[in-house]
Amino acid sequence: MQDEILYCARCGISFLWTQEEQKVAVRHQLTGAPTHCPGCRRLLSPAGRERGQVKWYDPRKQYGFIVRTGHPDIYVHRSGLVDGHLLRPGDLVEFEVITTERGLAADLVQIIASPPH
Numbered sequence: 530m531q532d533e534i535l536y537c538a539r540c541g542i543s544f545l546w547t548q549e550e551q552k553v554a555v556r557h558q559l560t561g562a563p564t565h566c567p568g569c570r571r572l573l574s575p576a577g578r579e580r581g582q583v584k585w586y587d588p589r590k591q592y593g594f595i596v597r598t599g600h601p602d603i604y605v606h607r608s609g610l611v612d613g614h615l616l617r618p619g620d621l622v623e624f625e626v627i628t629t630e631r632g633l634a635a636d637l638v639q640i641i642a643s644p645p646h
C-alpha cells in the first residue's frame with residue numbers, strides 16, 4: 530500500500546488517499562477509492578440528525594441546552610421543538626444542527642426517550 534493521488538469527481542482537484550485512510554477502508558471492508566475530495570465529501574454528506582441528552586430546559590425562559598458527545602453543548606429554543614413537548618433534563622433527543630445569528634442551535638428536536646420522572 531502507498532499514498533495515492535486521486536482526482537475529485539465534483540471539483541476536479543487532486544487529493545491524497547493516504548495509506549492510513551486505505552487501511553481504514555480495508556478494515557471497514559469498503560472497496561474502491563473515494564471519488565470525492567474531503568471538502569466535497571463534507572458538503573455532499575446529508576445534514577444528518579444528531580442525538581444528545583437534555584442538560585436543562587427552562588420552560589419560563591423557553592430555552593435550554595443539549596449535551597452532545599464530542600461537541601460543545603448546543604442551544605435549544607422552544608421554536609425548535611417539533612411536537613410542542615417540553616424538554617426535561619435527561620431526555621434523549623434527536624435534532625438537526627442549524628446556524629442562527631447567535632450561533633449553533635438544535636432544530637426539529639424530537640424526544641426519543643425520557644427517563645422516569
Ligand SMILES: [Zn+2]
Pocket residue numbers: 537538539540541542565566567568569570
Ligand atoms: Zn472536490
